Amino acid sequence: MPHIVCLRPLHPDAMARLRAEPGYTVTMLDPVTPETLAEPMKTADAIIVRATKIDRAFLDKAPMLSICARHGVGYDAVDVKALTERGIPLTVTPDANAVSVAEHAMMLMLTTARRTIDYDRNTRALDWGPKPSLRTLDLAGLKVLVVGFGRIGGRVARLCAAFGMEVLVHDPYIPQNTIKGAGFRPVKVLHEGLAEADIVTTHCPSNEETRAMVNGAFLAAMKPGAAYINTARGTLVDEAALTAALRSGHLGAAGLDVFWEEPVTTRLPFLDFPNVVVSPHTAAATEQSTRRMGLSCAESIIAHFKGQLDPDVVINKEVLRGNA
Numbered sequence: 001m002p003h004i005v006c007l008r009p010l011h012p013d014a015m016a017r018l019r020a021e022p023g024y025t026v027t028m029l030d031p032v033t034p035e036t037l038a039e040p041m042k043t044a045d046a047i048i049v050r051a052t053k054i055d056r057a058f059l060d061k062a063p064m065l066s067i068c069a070r071h072g073v074g075y076d077a078v079d080v081k082a083l084t085e086r087g088i089p090l091t092v093t094p095d096a097n098a099v100s101v102a103e104h105a106m107m108l109m110l111t112t113a114r115r116t117i118d119y120d121r122n123t124r125a126l127d128w129g130p131k132p133s134l135r136t137l138d139l140a141g142l143k144v145l146v147v148g149f150g151r152i153g154g155r156v157a158r159l160c161a162a163f164g165m166e167v168l169v170h171d172p173y174i175p176q177n178t179i180k181g182a183g184f185r186p187v188k189v190l191h192e193g194l195a196e197a198d199i200v201t202t203h204c205p206s207n208e209e210t211r212a213m214v215n216g217a218f219l220a221a222m223k224p225g226a227a228y229i230n231t232a233r234g235t236l237v238d239e240a241a242l243t244a245a246l247r248s249g250h251l252g253a254a255g256l257d258v259f260w261e262e263p264v265t266t267r268l269p270f271l272d273f274p275n276v277v278v279s280p281h282t283a284a285a286t287e288q289s290t291r292r293m294g295l296s297c298a299e300s301i302i303a304h305f306k307g308q309l310d311p312d313v314v315i316n317k318e319v320l321r322g323n324a
Helices: 012-019 056-060 080-085 098-114 116-124 151-162 176-181 190-196 216-221 239-248 287-305 318-323
Strands: 003-007 025-029 046-049 067-070 143-147 166-170 199-202 227-230 253-256 276-278
Touching: 012 025, 012 287, 046 287, 056 080, 067 287, 080 318, 098 116, 098 151, 098 199, 098 227, 098 253, 098 276, 098 287, 143 151, 143 190, 151 166, 166 190, 190 216, 216 239
Parallel strands: 003 025, 003 046, 046 067, 143 166, 143 199, 199 227, 227 253, 253 276
Antiparallel strands: none
């Protein structure tokens, strides 16, 4: 009788899907604290995790655990090595949130280009009309550099093209001909693309290779006055370097959904800059995306206990060979 523990609420349709399986029991924890975790984890056969850190100390409290389903695509808060040593597959929801995050990236581009927040504030204060100090831009005709050409980056590229933008793509793991075949211009040398682009948007996982990749050198290589957009992971960005580039005026604007430390609990200097638009890691939190992610997690867990887990949603695929 599989016992599933949801670390924070799921969409009601996902909860219903799990509870519809004969013999399944489901516990939903909110809030997730050491105290609320203590008892349920003793009997948890599966967990659905959103923001909770999954490390060796956590796993020591879950002796029955046989699958960890991540509600989303990023898994930098999960110790994959520790899961693999236990033979526990880590699943993600690879197709569930791509459209939502891509649309959010476009929203940040539009908001920074049109100075939406500033003009909203002015209009509410009955301060009417355009302001020379609030320069606005059309997206059409601008060059955008998409860094990372996976599911989300690819969709962002297509949306940008639909807006009439010239799309450059940098991804060292995607063949140049694949990018060309999709209708975009591949950029082999990152800094060459940075020098051309009016907007740079990152869509990379956070790992040893990418952590703090948006550093002083990256930002200095960007075209003066360009905008930077990040809906991927906050740990891609050296926030001190970002602050310096914004303060100097070299970076024209930034749109950020993610931060190095989350939740943000201290007043980061760039939060006071009028050309910075921020949101609290909510790009994937639409009603539709939340439903898709929850159902994807539920289906992965059900398939796991039936011996039918799809390898395409598993991060540590080596455990599937070990469990075969």
